[in-house]
Amino acid sequence: GENVEQHPSTLSVQEGDSAVIKCTYSDSASNYFPWYKQELGKGPQLIIDIRSNVGEKKDQRIAVTLNKTAKHFSLHITETQPEDSAVYFCAADPTGTASKLTFGTGTRLQVTL
Amino acid sequence: DARVTQTPRDKVTEMGQEVTMRCQPILGHNTVFWYRQTMMQGLELLAYFRNRAPLDDSGMPKDRFSAEMPDATLATLKIQPSEPRDSAVYFCASGIGRTSTDTQYFGPGTRLTVL
Numbered sequence: 001g002e003n004v005e006q007h008p009s010t011l012s013v014q015e016g017d018s019a020v021i022k023c024t025y026s027d028s029a030s031n032y033f034p035w036y037k038q039e040l041g042k043g044p045q046l047i048i049d050i051r052s053n054v055g056e057k058k059d060q061r062i063a064v065t066l067n068k069t070a071k072h073f074s075l076h077i078t079e080t081q082p083e084d085s086a087v088y089f090c091a092a093d094p095t096g097t098a099s100k101l102t103f104g105t106g107t108r109l110q111v112t113l
Numbered sequence: 114d115a116r117v118t119q120t121p122r123d124k125v126t127e128m129g130q131e132v133t134m135r136c137q138p139i140l141g142h143n144t145v146f147w148y149r150q151t152m153m154q155g156l157e158l159l160a161y162f163r164n165r166a167p168l169d170d171s172g173m174p175k176d177r178f179s180a181e182m183p184d185a186t187l188a189t190l191k192i193q194p195s196e197p198r199d200s201a202v203y204f205c206a207s208g209i210g211r212t213s214t215d216t217q218y219f220g221p222g223t224r225l226t227v228l
Contacts, residue, residue: 034216043117043204043219044156089156098208098215099144099168103156 002027004092006104013080014112021107023090024072030092033066033073034101038087047088048075080111115139117207117220125226131193134223136205137186144210145188146217147173147180151201159203162188163210195227 003026031052036044091101146161160170165182206217
């Protein structure tokens with residue numbers, strides 16, 4: 001089955017700096033890669049996703065890059081703000097229908113003033 | 114703003130008691146997932162349904178856990194009998210179930226504590 005590794009487990013950045021979280025996956029058939037943000041006491045919320053037919057996707061301050069050859073994908077947050085502080089999860093899915101998401105172990109991002 | 118709802122939000126029970134958690138998927142979504150989240154194991158998929166039929170429950174301990182969808186607007190996860198090791202946050206998620214456009218939308222979770 002799929003195995004997703006996520007690094008780092010914790011990340012502290014100053015407000016305004018960039019944050020990068022990296023994930024690797026094992027199943028070359030995986031073709032859907034979402035990122036979720038989980039705030040304290042809440043469920044994970046989708047923030048951005050990418051499918052295997054593109055290498056990069058941006059949404060305002062958030063971007064995701066995908067390298068299928070190396071089987072890794074990354075989340076980039078620019079101009080970080082205190083409200084970006086949360087736990088971020090990457091996931092991979094080989095079905096294309098978001099039916100078999102395998103999640104990474106999460107990255108706790110702390111944005112300090 | 115369509116959302117997945119879950120009840121109860123918090124549940125404290127004693128070992129051996131039956132626990133029932135409920136989920137209302139987003140209207141029109143035909144795929145429902147149950148996850149368990151713990152510090153040690155992270156997010157684990159327990160089971161998922163499409164069009165109310167169970168497609169995969171390989172992540173669920175069969176002897177004490179059961180998941181059902183009595184109708185398209187309600188999914189349930191039962192634990193009987195509950196054990197302290199079942200203490201976790203249980204999330205329900207729903208999706209449309211179509212290729213190339215689907216994703217999963219999570220509910221707020223049920224925090225279960227088994228004493």
